[in-house]
Amino acid sequence: MTGTGDETMTIRAMCEAFGVTPRALRFYEARELLFPIREGQKRLYTRRDRARLTLILRGKRFGFSLEEIRQLLDLYDRDDTHAAQLHATCEAARRRLAQMEAQRAELDVAIGELREHLARGEAMLASMYGRTIAAA
Amino acid sequence: MTGTGDETMTIRAMCEAFGVTPRALRFYEARELLFPIREGQKRLYTRRDRARLTLILRGKRFGFSLEEIRQLLDLYDRDDTHAAQLHATCEAARRRLAQMEAQRAELDVAIGELREHLARGEAMLASMYGRTIAAA
DNA sequence: AGTACCCTAACGTGGCGTCAGTGTCC
DNA sequence: CGGACACTGACGCCACGTTAGGGTAC
Numbered sequence: 001m002t003g004t005g006d007e008t009m010t011i012r013a014m015c016e017a018f019g020v021t022p023r024a025l026r027f028y029e030a031r032e033l034l035f036p037i038r039e040g041q042k043r044l045y046t047r048r049d050r051a052r053l054t055l056i057l058r059g060k061r062f063g064f065s066l067e068e069i070r071q072l073l074d075l076y077d078r079d080d081t082h083a084a085q086l087h088a089t090c091e092a093a094r095r096r097l098a099q100m101e102a103q104r105a106e107l108d109v110a111i112g113e114l115r116e117h118l119a120r121g122e123a124m125l126a127s128m129y130g131r132t133i134a135a136a
Numbered sequence: 137m138t139g140t141g142d143e144t145m146t147i148r149a150m151c152e153a154f155g156v157t158p159r160a161l162r163f164y165e166a167r168e169l170l171f172p173i174r175e176g177q178k179r180l181y182t183r184r185d186r187a188r189l190t191l192i193l194r195g196k197r198f199g200f201s202l203e204e205i206r207q208l209l210d211l212y213d214r215d216d217t218h219a220a221q222l223h224a225t226c227e228a229a230r231r232r233l234a235q236m237e238a239q240r241a242e243l244d245v246a247i248g249e250l251r252e253h254l255a256r257g258e259a260m261l262a263s264m265y266g267r268t269i270a271a272a
Numbered sequence: 273a274g275t276a277c278c279c280t281a282a283c284g285t286g287g288c289g290t291c292a293g294t295g296t297c298c
Numbered sequence: 299c300g301g302a303c304a305c306t307g308a309c310g311c312c313a314c315g316t317t318a319g320g321g322t323a324c
Contacts, residue, residue: 012303022304027288041295041305062250066287083264090257093250100247104240111236114198114229121226128219148277158278163314177279177321202313 008037008044018053028056033070062096144173144180154189164192169206198232 011022028034029043033056036043045053052073059069072092075085147158164170165179169192172179181189188209195205208228211221 010304021289023288023290026305031287043304060287061246063246081264083261086257086261086264090254090261093254093257097247097250097254100243100250104243104247107236107240107243110197110199111233111240114233114236118226118229118233121222121229125219125222125226128217128222146278157315159314159316162279167313179278196313 008046009050011036011043011045014045014050014053017050018057020053020057025053028053028066031066031070033066033073062093063100064092064096068092144182145186147172147179147181150181150186150189153186154193156189156193161189164189164202167202167206169202169209198229199236200228200232204228 009017011025014020014025015022025034025036025043025045029036034045034049034052036045036049038044055073055076056066056069059072060066064072072085072089075088076082079085145153147161150156150161151158161170161172161179161181165172170181170185170188172181172185174180191209191212192202192205195208196202200208208221208225211224212218215221
């Protein structure tokens with residue numbers, strides 16, 4: 001057994017379970033997103049840390065900053081009914097969703113432009129080298 | 137007259153013409169993307185700098201790093217026929233395009249997931265507050 | 273003398289990666 | 299004694315923003 005027999009996990013076990021690096025977990029702790037207990041110097045991650053990390057990684061996939069995620073997690077802790085927390089999370093999600101949709105629109109434009117530029121560039125190359133490449 | 141009467145521009149004029157900050161122009165110079173001449177301490181930007189800045193900003197919209205842009209600009213300078221440069225640029229464009237398409241796909245997935253989460257969250261809020269909000 | 277513009281130098285941002293050096297356990 | 303793991307700084311990355319402090323020209 002790596003641990004003491006209870007439900008805590010070492011940093012290594014956490015990394016394997018969640019697919020993150022030790023550096024990332026320490027970083028989240030420095031930013032006050034995780035609060036592992038200490039056994040001597042070593043960190044031990046509890047169920048609570050695991051739940052928080054799940055939410056952290058989900059938030060990251062949606063493009064929330066760690067600071068935003070921290071604030072939502074804090075709300076979650078302070079709110080027993082989770083009503084206010086849920087409300088705030090939905091608001092944040094709506095704002096973030098709008099950003100992501102705007103970002104997708106910009107990305108679509110950029111992709112379209114780059115495709116055009118690329119087509120023109122390849123056409124120029126073809127005309128420079130003769131028609132040998134045009135068929136490829 | 138601000139300048140010496142030739143075709144150079146001050147940093148201020150460049151910023152207004154291209155919609156960038158002085159800090160950005162100095163930064164591009166530090167990274168060797170621009171080479172304005174000096175009149176005393178002041179920078180004077182030539183036609184060449186303007187042409188390069190146009191390409192820099194275009195490259196940035198496509199998500200190229202400044203280092204990648206610098207390499208392409210350097211090729212452009214060293215290659216009189218621009219054949220090799222055009223070839224390299226097209227290769228870089230193809231790679232970048234693939235990245236952007238992958239990013240778009242990920243973004244689509246994330247948007248879909250976030251919409252689902254949001255819908256569930258709003259449904260929970262509605263059930264908590266009764267049906268008063270559900271119709272809104 | 274003010275003020276409008278220019279300059280350099282250097283730190284801050286976000287999310288970690290990557291050493292460097294030390295400690296602990298087996 | 300070696301090796302695997304842990305730890306704490308602290309600097310590096312990218313593309314600048316933002317002071318801080320000083321010069322120069324009108």
